[in-house]
Amino acid sequence: MKIIYILVAAVLTLFASCDKYLELQPKDTLVVNGMPEVKMMMSSYLSSMTVKENFQISYNGRKISWPYNRDLMAGFLFYSDDADMMTVLSNSYSKKYEPEYFENKDWKGFSTANRAWYQLYSHIGYLTSVITEAERFKGEAEYATVIGEALVLRAYFALKLQQYFAPLDQENLGIPLNLDLNEFRGIPRRNQKDVYRIIIGDLHKALTLGGYKSNWNVFHNPNIIHHILAQVHMYKSATIAKEESDWQEVEKYSNEITLRYPLEATVAEINATMKPATIGYFKENPFNFLTIAWSIPPRNNTSSLWGVGSTRMMPSPELLSLYAPSDIRKEAFFDAKNNFNKYVFKILSVEDYQVLFRVADVHLMQIEAEWMNGKKAEAKQRLVAFIKNRSSVDAAINDQDFLEILRKERRKELVAEIDMRWIDMKRNRMSIKRDAAGDKGIGRETYMLEANDYRYTMPIPEASELNYNKIEQNPGW
Template sequence: MKLRVKRISMLSLCLIGFMMTACKDYLNLIPKNQKIVSNVEDVKAELLSYWAATTYSTLLKTSYGNSAPLSLPIFNDVNIQLALYEDNMDMLAFKEHSDINDRCMTYYYQDIDWKGTSLASSLWQNCYVSIGFMNAILDDLDKVTATQAERETIGGEARVIRAWNILKLIQFFAPYKDNKLGVPLNLDSENVTPGDRRTQTEIYGIIERELKEVLEYTTPREKWNFFYSPSFVKSCLAEMYMFRAGSAAAKDTDWEMAEKYSGEVIASYVPENRAELLMDMFSGESVSYIVEHPYCALKLATSRFFGIGNQSTGIWGSNNAQQVSSELWLMYEPEDIRRKAWFRENEDEGRVRRCISKPVVYYYGPVCDILVLYRKADLFLINAEAKCRLGQESEAARMIEDFRRARIPGYNTSVTGDILAEVLKERRLELCFENGSRWLDMKRLGISCTRSGFDKESSGTKEYTLDANDYRYALPIPTDIELDYNDISQNPGWTNFN
């Protein structure tokens, strides 16, 4: 997205009994070249148009400015490319799909070498378009008469969406050990003069300020609120502190804050102890929107964009699912309920195939893809890691023992030795193939990776290596979108690439 893009005023909005749990009525959006927002209901309708465009109908192509249609930063295709980046998939068993644009293998050959320019472009554009849209909503909210409750429910939703997108930008695009190289950021929809990259310290400070401000709001969330939820805000803060803790922008209190906010979210959490519960969390069999749930705290049905990540051609499709790496598979105990919940074993020409079925995609299933934005299990493991980092290994060990008793029937082993290593192992087992969680763990932990994959220059195979703290852990700023229009420095190492 060009940072110079001028704000084309909001959209003509028609809101008729809009409910996120139904699609009987939807927003009819017509771009206008003049400002039309005149009252708080118009601002609310603007915000709801974002959810209408991103979470239900593929027919709704709401845009902001001259951008592409609005989209959540991580949707089906992006999640799949992130899975290809990680060390959890058997890249030699990759199955091509019948995609008319041959995107599957195009993405594969980019991602096998961790040079996913398509991935970088999608993430960059989706995040900045959403940030720009939320900037406009917040500026419009400042200009209309509204009650405190209206300002908090509308403004809280917009601020958290914006902060979450900013967090994704710094996680994926900022070199982990170079504080000077954060990301460009503008929070004023009326002043669009491009600026250079802010430091990571500045960017994290903005995220922290925005989220903590929303936590101070006292108005209960409305039915249409998704991100304006104390649990989600605390989950964002916990994730941010965990990720920042090892970076060049780290603060001494990061792990303490990660422990605090994750602890508040999991105060009454009891880990899932049945495969059916784990399967249901990612199931698209029944389209649902859940904000507060004992296990799955924010689950959305997102628009299907008909790329490599849909049920017709997609990587998790019932007939063409990809296979888990042997390394990851063997890390699970044979009795682990996650094996049954998230993988499917079958025989193919005398060979056992262990296919990935997380998220669960039904071949004749829903018209949308299920996106789980955060889970209590993730916060539980953040809390356990924070305790290790703070010198509370015995308490972290008890947590991992409790977690494994829920995941592994009959488990009755004490966790000893390197407790942190055991926590990180559980993160890999639990969060595989979810929104790039493993990739971000690889980045912050400085993990090296060597894997075998197809060679696009020949009909054979070759080994690909990613070093610890490799420059490719920071995605390239898309040259065709940004560097030609703004004076922004490219991430180190990204030269002469296509």
């Protein structure tokens, strides 16, 4: 949000060795002479998200890496109802994230919001600089390849900020979104419809540009763009910015994927979807369009949030009870003691990783879209098939229970994936009740999050942005 300075010191291309660097002057004195330099800016950015600190680029004094590291993941895990909040700190690995636990056990913390705000806006600022420069060289080769990558990433991160910081029902309280590098102070909050217009516009432009190169592009991939567009319209349908066509759009973009990509059918296929062997970007898995693995441990520690061996974190008993004994996800996502085993920790190789665009998510979005579009028979048939695929159970589903059963399937399928459960809780206006430690870790307390609770919208960082840009704080904070 503030004045923009860029320093790039990273590998020359996404796949080059690490012995060549390019140093750019601050943005206000930088001269970019053509698309090769813009491509360098973009490839350096993509490299920076997975490599160690010495090779990362900086933007406004902040190192740029993949924003959803364990620090941020711990915050979203403790916002959700996925983990057993009474035992989570008994794991010596997750105990490293004790501050997030005590801030977020009653959903009143600020540190997760601060991290999300600063990290995502740093990315948006850098990507906007790439887009601005690329537009100067519209007629040059690889314009579509480079700008498409920046547009998709900017749209994805803007969606995340909108989901976190915009209340569902207040039109004037969208996120601040600055697309002009010459303006950096007094950036107001946009209305929500305007924010979604920008996000959807960026994605549509990237889709129609073409230029996708499988050996270079990461996010600029038609499958990923369709996936994000489905996510955008699904979430938007729950907000003040909703339109009658939203669920039709979800169905349209889901169909682009489900017609060509089936669900996993075995534990082995799910494991192959979830667990990379080395750092980098893993693309075009038939069950997942992108996994990012990196070697950048947060806080300079190598402790996995999820734990290893016998010290793994436990899921909430309620969540675990939802899985049928025959459900293949029980073996894929949990160990023999029912501890989390969805992610494998590999010290000195893969510090952490995330699966971002699983085909299973799209199948579930398509089912919900068909239901919302009045295609109830088709939706029921697909949901029955989904459940049978996962647990070999022939489910009987009536109209009254359909959405509740579907939401449980989303919860079981997408457990502990980025912010998925938190976002579903918010858009579905769920009331959540859970037990967690009392103050200073003493005793057990019951905490409630009501359906339309103000805490479903994160607080905007007060010390900086409210004063600097005079932004209106979210209600309740």
